Amino acid sequence: xxxxxxxxxxxxxxxxxxxxxxxxxxxxxxxxxxxxxxxxxxxxxxxxxxxxxxxxxxxxxxxxxxxxxxxxxxxxxxxxxxxxxxxxxxxxxxxxxxxxxxxxxxxxxxxxxxxxxxxxxxxxxxxxxxxxxxxxxxxxxxxxxxxxxxxxxxxxxxxxxxxxxxxxxxxxxxxxxxxxxxxxxxxxxxx
Numbered sequence: 001x002x003x004x005x006x007x008x009x010x011x012x013x014x015x016x017x018x019x020x021x022x023x024x025x026x027x028x029x030x031x032x033x034x035x036x037x038x039x040x041x042x043x044x045x046x047x048x049x050x051x052x053x054x055x056x057x058x059x060x061x062x063x064x065x066x067x068x069x070x071x072x073x074x075x076x077x078x079x080x081x082x083x084x085x086x087x088x089x090x091x092x093x094x095x096x097x098x099x100x101x102x103x104x105x106x107x108x109x110x111x112x113x114x115x116x117x118x119x120x121x122x123x124x125x126x127x128x129x130x131x132x133x134x135x136x137x138x139x140x141x142x143x144x145x146x147x148x149x150x151x152x153x154x155x156x157x158x159x160x161x162x163x164x165x166x167x168x169x170x171x172x173x174x175x176x177x178x179x180x181x182x183x184x185x186x187x188x189x190x191x
Contacts, residue, residue: 013110021106028098056091062134072145087144089137097129100164121175128167136160
């Protein structure tokens, strides 16, 4: 049965992917739990190694930078980005895109390519996801500030996921295209 399936699916890749993705995805959730004073709390990790807060701050500050080009002077206060006495957006864990980033990291690490190539692809993909997220938060704040009609009908989480997966789809295309070029180069050199 496995031989039949392995004709269509690279089972070793799939196993590596799952063994990387699942622990990585759940580590973020675990870390969120131990850095939240409402749960089993570790003050040292929260105060010195809280990468989730760093990501939150970077996304909010990136969004603030973007909104400034559109005449919206936003203020960042931890998880919140807001315009004084007006619109605000609260950036919670579910808004960070950690699941999408975990998918991308696991996908790249599971491939048999050089470590330097893995690092380039991981950093490039995560940066693109981060930029999309900054734009999403900026557009959401601008739309709330300017009271754009239809904003109440827009689910920005779904839009972010759609945009992120579309970008990842393009990255996958370029990744496989580049991988095929490298395979052809390696086999030509081997001959």
